[in-house]
Amino acid sequence: MAALGRKLIDSLKSKEFREYLMSTHFWGPVANWGIPIAALADIKKDPKIISGTMTTAVCRYSLVFMRVAWRVTPRNLLLFGCHITNFTAQGLQGGRFVEYHYLGGKTRAVEAPAPTEEKKAAK
Numbered sequence: 662m663a664a665l666g667r668k669l670i671d672s673l674k675s676k677e678f679r680e681y682l683m684s685t686h687f688w689g690p691v692a693n694w695g696i697p698i699a700a701l702a703d704i705k706k707d708p709k710i711i712s713g714t715m716t717t718a719v720c721r722y723s724l725v726f727m728r729v730a731w732r733v734t735p736r737n738l739l740l741f742g743c744h745i746t747n748f749t750a751q752g753l754q755g756g757r758f759v760e761y762h763y764l765g766g767k768t769r770a771v772e773a774p775a776p777t778e779e780k781k782a783a784k
Contacts (some may be wrong), residue, residue, distance in 0.1 A: 690740035697743060702748035707758075708761035709770075716755045726757040 672678060681687055696719065703711075723744040730740035760766045 685738065686735075686737055690737065690743045693740065693743045693747075697747035697750050700747060700754060704750070704757075708757040708766060711754050711758040711761070713755070713758045713762070716758060720751045720755065722747055723751065739773050741771060 700719075727741055727744040727748065730737040730744060757766075761770070
């Protein structure tokens, strides 16, 4: 086990790893993680604010860049993971959009009584 830990430390100290940390192969995907993080944060928000057009565009964008990340040499698995996460989060948002606007979610939201302040305070 100690040998494995030593190997990991040596790998992290290597010139190749330092060069990787200073490349766009690393920082591009790190910067890109803001998109899926924002989409995941929006999952609890009201579905009436979801833009169907933008959700579709971002899903397509992620599909294109998943392919780019897979095809580039060497494969950029950090970028690939970012776009899989983004595609999944945007797919959930798209499902919420469709359910709200086309499958009766809007009418159910109007019919459901809003919780009163007294009920909120009691919880």
